[in-house]
Amino acid sequence: MASESRFAPGRTVAVIGAGIGGISAAAYLLKEGLSVTVFERADVAGGIWHFDERVPDDPPYPSQLPSLADYQPSQPGEFAYATPPPDSPVDGESRKDDGGEALETADSTSLEVRFAPPGACYAGLTNNIPTSILVSSLGPWPEGTALEVSQDQAESYIQGLSRKHGVHAVTQYNMRVDEARKSPDGTKWEVRTVTLEWRRAPAGPQLIERTRQFDLLAVASGHYSTPRVPDFAGLREWKAAFPARVTVSKQYRRPDKFRGKNILVIGAGVSGSDICRETAGIASTVYQSVRGGLYDTPAHLLPKSTIRIGEVDRFVLNDSLVEGDEQQLGDDTPLPGSIVLKDGTVLQDIHHVVIAVGYITSYPFLPHLQSDTVAPADAGPELLVTSDGNMAHNLHKDIFYIPDPTLAFIGVPYHAVTFALFDFQAKVLARVFSGRAFLPARADMVEEYQAKVKDRGVGRKFHSLAETGREVGYVKDLVDWVNRDGEPLGEPRIAGHEEEWVKELAVLKDRLTKAWFGAKPDVKAEGSSLV
Known part of the structure; x- marks a missing residue:
């Protein structure tokens, strides 16, 4: 050689x-x-x-x-x-x-x-x-x-x-x-x-x-x-309507903002699972959406209060949403819409979405x-x-x-x-x-x-x-x-x-x-x- x-x-x-x-x-x-x-x-x-x-x-x-x-x-x-x-x-x-x-x-x-x-x-x-x-x-x-x-x-x-x-x-x-x-x-x-x-x-x-x-x-x-953001149907519209409520894990700093809220964490890698751990006992409900990837953190490593759910299919905004709702939405008010999973499950009353699917x-x-x-x-x-x-x-x-x-x-x-x-x-x-x-x-x-x-x-x-x-x-x-x-x-x-x-x-x-x-x-x- x-x-x-x-x-x-x-x-x-x-x-x-x-x-x-x-x-x-x-x-x-x-x-x-x-x-x-x-x-x-x-x-x-x-x-x-x-x-x-x-x-x-x-x-x-x-x-x-x-x-x-x-x-x-x-x-x-x-x-x-x-x-x-x-x-x-x-x-x-x-x-x-x-x-x-x-x-x-x-x-x-x-x-x-x-x-x-x-x-x-x-x-x-x-x-x-x-x-x-x-x-x-x-x-x-x-x-x-x-x-x-x-x-x-x-x-x-x-x-x-x-x-x-x-x-x-x-x-x-x-x-x-x-x-x-x-x-x-x-x-x-x-x-x-x-x-x-x-x-x-x-x-x-x-x-x-x-x-x-x-x-x-x-x-x-x-x-x-550079955070990876999935192309879920309706996610772009959710982000446009409520920009402070839909974030990526790179923007996460402390769990305090989620106190008493229902949050959806998308992703089961290191940062997504850490956010689930840190918000346990602070947030009201923590859902973690997973797609069954090779490096997903197993559910038994998470706090028992974390609810492991399947992969997201789409985000849906309520028909009644009108321009200006973001400014009128109180901190304690859930987002006016639903999240549909691929298995047909529908999530409602979510306050925050955190996307943690890698870089x-x-x-x-x-x-x-x-x-x-x-x-x-x-x-x-x-x-x-x-x-x-x-x-x-x-x-x-x-x-x-x-x-x-x-x-x-x-x-x-x-x-x-x-x-x-x-x-x-x-x-x-x-x-x-x-x-x-x-x-x-x-x-x-x-x-x-x-x-x-x-x-x-x-x-x-x-x-x-x-x-x-x-x-x-x-x-x-x-x-x-x-x-x-x-x-x-x-x-x-x-x-x-x-x-x-x-x-x-x-x-x-x-x-x-x-x-x-x-x-x-x-x-x-x-x-x-x-x-």
Whole structure:
């Protein structure tokens, strides 16, 4: 099997995202001596673990096209400055003017939300994988950390790693990547960013466009940006008539608003089931609609008060509804309509609907690699995302874009111990990007990828590491590859999973499997997580 190194040491790398994946990637790239710039559209690091009381704007009903994601990328030259004004900050981090006066207004807050939509983190988010294995080799959790932690503890841990390893110093905050394309000669990535900067009144917040060139591009933008909204008959009309009463799980923050109400949660994944748990005993009645999917949380893991029901067929508004009813509808008044399930059951007297059916894979800053019309089975050898938004196509080992491996991804696999998995992916990425490990020839990468498609099929299951042994095997394959290439170069070996780590994961998987299939679980131990 032929091998070839596509990279030379000392090159520049752009990293998109400052969650645990992006911080891991940047830290190891810096260790390998590369010049790194991290772009983060929020004003802090932390990714999914950063809690923001504000909620993102509504997504379209039904779902946004995968190419557009949760924000509308700008067009080149759309904003006032193609280069920063003379007195403009360049670090993109400051949220105050020179005198320390916060430049926050209602208009600027709205602009912030549209520019960098707040994430899916809710106040009660905790980890459901113990911190003893949900850990990065970049550093341990603080001494005395419990096995289960709150979102602010997880966020603090991630931000601590960023500062410790020099990632914070090379991160451009409040800076969103709107487009990344290869230069006309194909040698560089041209990364066009838009920065939200605060300037003294009357100028207020400004959007500043810049374009810079990099040799390499690493994407770590995460899974939880673009909510999936099903195309149920009548749902669009319900949302239009009562926008505050029909929301997606990404907009959920606390259970208080549901006190004494009847709510319908659509979806039985992690976030949908967490909302059912958090609202139990607060809401009057909680219904959870499921479609019988592969990863639906079993009903016995939910509070007994949650009523599990079948799949929704349609939403029906009462004929008597007239314009203006939304404003006249009191908080305690149920929505004037009914929800019909596929089995014919009719729900009435519902106050709130929460849609929690997952997220769409989308990289809006790579528009030339996405198609909203091509079916997943027809992705071909070039496309990264197709019409269903269920997976990332044409990646070697879920990391390197096969047609041009100067583009790579961290965090594509899921149903895994994320902090540890991303750590290994980042080590491999850094070795390859620094020229200390070699990619196979393109034909060999294509052959390996097509074999995986044949084995796993296209769709959400393609990237799942849920099955016993799959995550450990995936990491072993990565580590063996770079160690094999590094040995002739005298590179230090990358250690794989420690034996104790593997044993603890096996115990956890066994416990979760027994709970999943009907043992009497400790529901709290299976608690909230978006890892």
